[in-house]
Amino acid sequence: MHILIIGAGGMVGRKLTEALVRQGHVGGNEISALTLADIVAPTAPATGIATTRLASDMSLPGEAEKLVASRPDLIFHLAAIVSGEAEADFDKGYRINMDGTRALLEAIRAEGRKGPYKPKLVFTSSIAVFGAPFPDAIGDEFFNTPLTSYGTQKTICELLITDYSRKGFVDGISVRFPTITVRPGKPNAAASGFFSNILREPLVGIEAVLPVSRDVRHWFASPRAGVGFLLHAAELDLTRMGWRRALTLPGLSATVGEEIEALRRVAGDKAVALIREEHDPKIVAMVDGWPKNFDARRAESLGFTAEKTFDEIIRAHIEDELGGRIG
């Protein structure tokens, strides 16, 4: 089985690559080749699997065709610019987040015209496809009214992937990620970054800024759960989904206050004292339009799972990023 990961250089992409290399197979099929693509050629982990590293911007003419020319059996499409950047640069957002995906779908379709080819495609969508006002818990049949260009682009990609699947050009699924927390490494341009910052930084003795009030509720899953979502999607028989190929994933609905209390239980008052509250009206306003809670029973019935407490999320971070120890 040949696997292509587009956006392999990102945080989730790197963790997914490591997981694939570690397990060596997907759904009983041995991984024979791995192609890792991103704007900058991603680093490859040490492995016996034949690995190709590619630098590619899929939204540019001819690039998507190059990515699928080797006819990968399974494609993970994780590439996107984040919400803050897509909102600030309208043209770039549509080019990368929408035209790039469409180019990939067209390249797959063109390969299929040369000879039978229908790869499985796992696309990371986002809860940004939803916009306030919301019911208490957003159900699987709630409508998509994104309040950002990023959310609009993700919704359009979901629609395209479903239609290309229905027409038999690809076998696609779009999985709407909760906000991945705790993100390791440095903050990125995502406005949601503070949800991770207020855990990650205090856990290693560094101060972090909380720009919203503690009663803000949001929807979370760990990076470990995120990789689990992708692997499960890759193994899932998608005919079980009919032509409703976009799926809200399970997650944890919690307030920032609950997040902080979990930090206190795991790392003590000393860690919590490093969180400095400094409200940012711009971020407060954005967060106000974000989803707070879901009833993701369809994904649960299809076997997707996520953490049930913030303690679990924090412990996953300590195990996966800090060698099991708190600094």
Add this chain to the structure above:
Amino acid sequence: MHILIIGAGGMVGRKLTEALVRQGHVGGNEISALTLADIVAPTAPATGIATTRLASDMSLPGEAEKLVASRPDLIFHLAAIVSGEAEADFDKGYRINMDGTRALLEAIRAEGRKGPYKPKLVFTSSIAVFGAPFPDAIGDEFFNTPLTSYGTQKTICELLITDYSRKGFVDGISVRFPTITVRPGKPNAAASGFFSNILREPLVGIEAVLPVSRDVRHWFASPRAGVGFLLHAAELDLTRMGWRRALTLPGLSATVGEEIEALRRVAGDKAVALIREEHDPKIVAMVDGWPKNFDARRAESLGFTAEKTFDEIIRAHIEDELGGRIG
């Protein structure tokens, strides 16, 4: 006020043009100029209003820019290829129904960069943005899971129009038309044509084929109501909609059997006897995925109205198309 109608040559476009010319104003603003565009230059009704006729395919480079170069204040975008054709010709469907709309939005945005410009845009969407299975009545917050490429393209246009509106480039609304019945003239490539055929043809003494069973339920409005939708949308203060700019319009939920009984009441057994039942498994299968009933209370609260009985729909046809007499 300068009004541009894109798709002015189609059935609804012609009726809209006539209505605008007849009333001479929109929302208290006198109509000073009218631009009528379609793939083939539309015919213009006799009027004192300065009228320009244009042949244009908006999906081709430079064409959308030409359409908005004269900076119309109000744009009706009715242009599309129908569901049957979009399903049969995948590339043409995406080019006309999706890329064309995007080109229009980009041309408007480009005009706005030259100097302040934010026209009102009324876009005809469709109940094809929904796909089975459905609840008994589809509410205003039900999700879009189209089962055709046409429905996918309409949904994407809705999303784009909302995002371009939110960003301040245009002031747009997407109105999801019920199936317009009775369509005058000849059958077109729409698979839904039989809903009209079984009324229009018998009313003038001609046989018509019914390809589905009489218990098929669907969602209807007359061409007269359709024009009313567009005029009401043009006058509506869209800030009342927030950033939920796509709207399911009111209509009549009725079975084919109820449609036929209305024909019997209006035109007698003789007309009904001209309907020949000849089931077409392909059409039966398509219709099975179409919406049957809506709870369109949001549109109703915004002042949109449609017929409440099929008798009204048939009488509107007799008045508007047959000079008030049954043949």
